Amino acid sequence: KAGVTQTPRYLIKTRGQQVTLSCSPISGHRSVSWYQQTPGQGLQFLFEYFSETQRNKGNFPGRFSGRQFSNSRSEMNVSTLELGDSALYLCASHPGETGEQYFGPGTRLTVT
Amino acid sequence: LAKTTQPISMDSYEGQEVNITCSHNNIATNDYITWYQQFPSQGPRFIIQGYKTKVTNEVASLFIPADRKSSTLSLPRVSLSDTAVYYCLVGDLALFSGGYNKLIFGAGTRLAVHP
Numbered sequence: 159k160a161g162v163t164q165t166p167r168y169l170i171k172t173r174g175q176q177v178t179l180s181c182s183p184i185s186g187h188r189s190v191s192w193y194q195q196t197p198g199q200g201l202q203f204l205f206e207y208f209s210e211t212q213r214n215k216g217n218f219p220g221r222f223s224g225r226q227f228s229n230s231r232s233e234m235n236v237s238t239l240e241l242g243d244s245a246l247y248l249c250a251s252h253p254g255e256t257g258e259q260y261f262g263p264g265t266r267l268t269v270t
Numbered sequence: 271l272a273k274t275t276q277p278i279s280m281d282s283y284e285g286q287e288v289n290i291t292c293s294h295n296n297i298a299t300n301d302y303i304t305w306y307q308q309f310p311s312q313g314p315r316f317i318i319q320g321y322k323t324k325v326t327n328e329v330a331s332l333f334i335p336a337d338r339k340s341s342t343l344s345l346p347r348v349s350l351s352d353t354a355v356y357y358c359l360v361g362d363l364a365l366f367s368g369g370y371n372k373l374i375f376g377a378g379t380r381l382a383v384h385p
Binding site (some may be wrong): 162200201202246248249250258259260261262263264266 | 314315316357375
């Protein structure tokens, strides 16, 4: 089976812009979770989608949003980028109810 | 949610066995212990999960004493490619299944394997 794929792998944006990141889960997996990883805060949960519905949400401002499509692919959007949004954004795929999560390689976002 | 404590860093040499201990003094009855491995600029990778005693797979072993207040990840005969950050997480199985909103990835243990 192909693993979790994330695009793009690297991205440079300027403050105030918005960005959309994409995640394709493992075939058959219905749950997609997003995480932000920074050196200072570590790995933090953003939100989780299951069957096109947001099932869980972390403590991030409304500038961070996401969605999931019928084929389980997911996108996350960050509007009005701030310097502090520079991070590695990870997507994890999961079958849905039981089993382990599989992480993608991440998208490295740099905000200048 | 059980808080975990791990060493910040460890050093080892190729071919040696590495044991990383994690303390979780307030682990709950329903909590499982899960270890992840993360290489730079990659997502964490599931290594092993256990509830009590010993669990072994093709990658590692997990030792959990009877009181479950700590656990030890054992990596046999490490190689340079085992250089990574290792995270110990403790939580209800349901938390590992989907939303990680209640799980906290700490700083982990940075393992450096030397030739």
